[in-house]
Amino acid sequence: MAYYNNKIAVVTGAGSGIGRAIAHALSAQGCKVYCTDIDLAAATAVAQELDNASPYRLDVADAAAVSVFANEVFTREGRVNLLFNNAGVGHAGAVVDTELADWKWVMNINVMGVVHGLHAFLPRMLEQDSPGHIINTASGAGIIPMPRTAPYCASKHAVVGLSQSLAGELHGSNVGLTILCPGTINTAIIKNTKMSGSTAQERQAQAIEHYAKKGTSPEQVADDVLRAVVKGKLFCVTPRKEVGLGWFLQRLSPGLMQWIMRARMNTVEGVKRQ
Template identity: 35%
Template sequence: MDNFQNKTAFVTGAASGIGLSITRALLKSGANVMMSDINADALSKAANSLRTETGGSVDTVTCDVGNMDSVVAAAKATTDRFGKVHLLFNNAGVGLAGRPGNIAIKDWQWIVDINLMGIVHGIEAFVPAMVAHGEGGHIVNTASMAGHFTMAGMAPYHATKFAAVGYSETLAQELAPVNIGVSVLCPTWVKSKIHMAAFGRPTASEKSGNGEATKIDGTAAKVFEMTKGLVENGMEPDVLADLVLKSITAKRLYIFNDPEARASIDIRRDMILKDFDACLDDLGFKD
């Protein structure tokens, strides 16, 4: 895609953070944008602010990306309002940390439903019509550098973000013949509210046996304190949003933002090749 003028975009998690900044960048580039978020009040306020700021063509639809029916309804609202959709930003996401054996399955299901199935729902709801109109388009799935390296205490987040990367890589191969590009956004620390997301997990509202609120897992508490400062001092989301649009026009599959994170790619590659080669040696496949 060479430009965004008069193209229509659907953006999830658009009420704040990266989603809000992507919406702003799209409007400034002449696109029509349907903003979606699960928080209706925050979504309405964000849209009104952007209308004043940019004068762009923007509308809103409340959407729970973890619910396929909700995404399908949002897709219909978007086509009813703007017609053909050319750009899909599966951006909504949450975080969850904790130790193995101490993470409730309902919390696991919650993060999978949003971080992975939220992308799947967006693809299944929007892509058939994007293919049918024949004008091409582009999809951006928000993953993370956490989809390329791991750290202890964040297994649910890593699992969903690795899945988002692998899914996006496959989609890129499948959709290239119909002129639909795919990018996977893999940032490190960006100013947003992602570190607060775990407070919305299902067990956060449950009470313990003595009627007190369920306490956060000790590992999760440490991860929260670590990430809070990193996120609050991270890259400005508007800077990342400009990079996203440049990466779309450059037809990049991966979108990265942090030079210090490059070493993690090298370390992971070396770890994989070390064991790969050792296994081949054990099987007698010598150089």
């Protein structure tokens, strides 16, 4: 994809999982990549694997830190062609079992992390001579209801809504936008997901096993989203069989999707009791 050659790309959450795969895919296509992560060692390890990359420790929940980072990148490069607002965290548990601190933690990173990236980078991307594209990582949970993940779903629905509104504002400008909605992906996010409730440890072990067996590779997600950007797609749902079907059913009949979600939840509970 010649589209990516000599582009300047910023990837948050690049230290592992989807972010790492995206950084690799961009570098392979000729991009200079700024790999950011709250874990500097992880960001450095990824940057060292690439041909033309720089690591940076970045907490996306810290607006001031994101602004300082953006200033450094624009001072060095004069432009940012690709901004991947990818950093995120997971949470699972019933609403009644979820502490307010967990709600704030999820929202500060998953939602405000995207907002901080947009606030620091978008104005200058609109002013630069070369075109740009923003990719906001939401989730299949941002377009499909998932019981017992309400804080996570709420944060990802917020990213989808924010991105769709922004896409309308960007129409006709030199900046495009794509919303990435991955499904079950074999990454470390599930191991680092905060679980609430009395059976949290058991549920997390089951989820880790499920993601390892059934999860799509992050490399496939990276390939899919890079193609979606080139084609100018607003949504990139991946894997399509998993996320696309659920999204279709949700749009067709929200009531039907509620019934399906309850049936799945009851099935899981039945298996646990056996």
